[in-house]
Amino acid sequence: MRIAIIGTGTVGSGLARAAVSLGHDVVLTAQHPEHATKVAEDVGARAAATAAEAAKGADMVVLAVPSTAVAGISDKIRREVERAIVIDPTNPLEPDLSGVLESTLSVAEEIAVLLPGTRVVKAFNTVFGGFLTQPVVDGVQLDGFYAGDDAAAKTAVAELVAAMGLRPIDVGALRAARSLEHMAFLNISLNARKGLSWSSGWKLLGDVGEPAG
Numbered sequence: 596m597r598i599a600i601i602g603t604g605t606v607g608s609g610l611a612r613a614a615v616s617l618g619h620d621v622v623l624t625a626q627h628p629e630h631a632t633k634v635a636e637d638v639g640a641r642a643a644a645t646a647a648e649a650a651k652g653a654d655m656v657v658l659a660v661p662s663t664a665v666a667g668i669s670d671k672i673r674r675e676v677e678r679a680i681v682i683d684p685t686n687p688l689e690p691d692l693s694g695v696l697e698s699t700l701s702v703a704e705e706i707a708v709l710l711p712g713t714r715v716v717k718a719f720n721t722v723f724g725g726f727l728t729q730p731v732v733d734g735v736q737l738d739g740f741y742a743g744d745d746a747a748a749k750t751a752v753a754e755l756v757a758a759m760g761l762r763p764i765d766v767g768a769l770r771a772a773r774s775l776e777h778m779a780f781l782n783i784s785l786n787a788r789k790g791l792s793w794s795s796g797w798k799l800l801g802d803v804g805e806p807a808g
C-alpha cells in the first residue's frame with residue numbers, strides 16, 4: 596500500500612517507521628521539507644517537497660499535524676485525495692494542553708466537510724507517539740480505537756492498526772471521533788498535569804465486539 600504521511604513529528608515519524616517495517620511504500624512531507632528528508636532517511640521512506648506531491652496516488656493519507664493546520668493542508672491536497680482514505684490522528688488541544696479547543700464537530704468531521712467525498716477515518720489519536728512502533732504497556736497490548744462512516748475504509752484502517760500491533764476497536768461512525776478526541780485529552784492532561792512519563796495507554800476490558808468496519 597502507498598501511504599502518504601503529512602507531518603514528520605512524533606506521530607508522523609512513529610507511523611512512518613511502523614508502516615515501512617510492514618513493507619508499505621511510505622512518502623513523507625512536512626512544513627520544512629528538510630525535516631521530512633531527515634525522517635525519511637532515518638526510517639527508510641521517501642520524502643516529497645509538498646503535501647500535494649506526497650498525497651498524489653496514495654491509498655492512505657495521514658494528517659499527522661496540529662489540528663490547526665488541517666484546513667490549510669486540505670486546500671492543498673483536495674484534488675489528490677478523492678480516492679484515498681484520509682486518516683486523522685489529530686487532537687485539537689490548547690497549545691499548553693490545558694483543554695480541548697472549542698468546536699461542535701470533531702476534527703475528523705471537519706476534515707470530512709473540508710474534503711467532500713473523501714473517506715475519513717479517525718485513528719491513532721488515543722495512542723501516545725512512543726507506542727506506535729511497540730504498542731505494549733506492562734505486557735498488555737494497547738487498543739487502537741477508530742471511527743468512520745465508510746465500512747471498507749474502516750476495514751482497511753483496522754488492518755493497518757492490527758498489523759502495527761494494536762488491538763483495533765471500531766467505535767462507530769465518524770461522529771464518534773468526538774469521544775476519541777476527549778479520550779485522548781484525558782490521558783494527555785493526566786500526564787501533563789502530574790508530570791508523568793507519557794507511558795500510559797488505553798485498554799478496554801471485556802467484550803468489545805468484532806474489529807471490522
Ligand SMILES: NC(=O)c1ccc[n+]([C@@H]2O[C@H](COP(=O)([O-])OP(=O)(O)OC[C@H]3O[C@@H](n4cnc5c(N)ncnc54)[C@H](OP(=O)(O)O)[C@@H]3O)[C@@H](O)[C@H]2O)c1
Nearest residue numbers: 602603604605606625626627630659660664685686723724
Ligand atoms: N505526540 C503524541 O503522542 C500524539 C499522539 C496522538 C495524536 N497526536 C496528535 O497528532 C498530531 C501530530 O502530533 P505530533 O506530536 O506528531 O506533532 P509534532 O511533533 O509537533 O509534529 C507536527 C508535524 O506537523 C508538521 N506540520 C505542521 N504544519 C504543517 C503544514 N502546514 N504542512 C505540512 N506539515 C505541517 C510539522 O512540520 P515541521 O517538522 O516542518 O515543523 C511537523 O512535522 C497532533 O494533532 C497531535 O495532537 C499526538
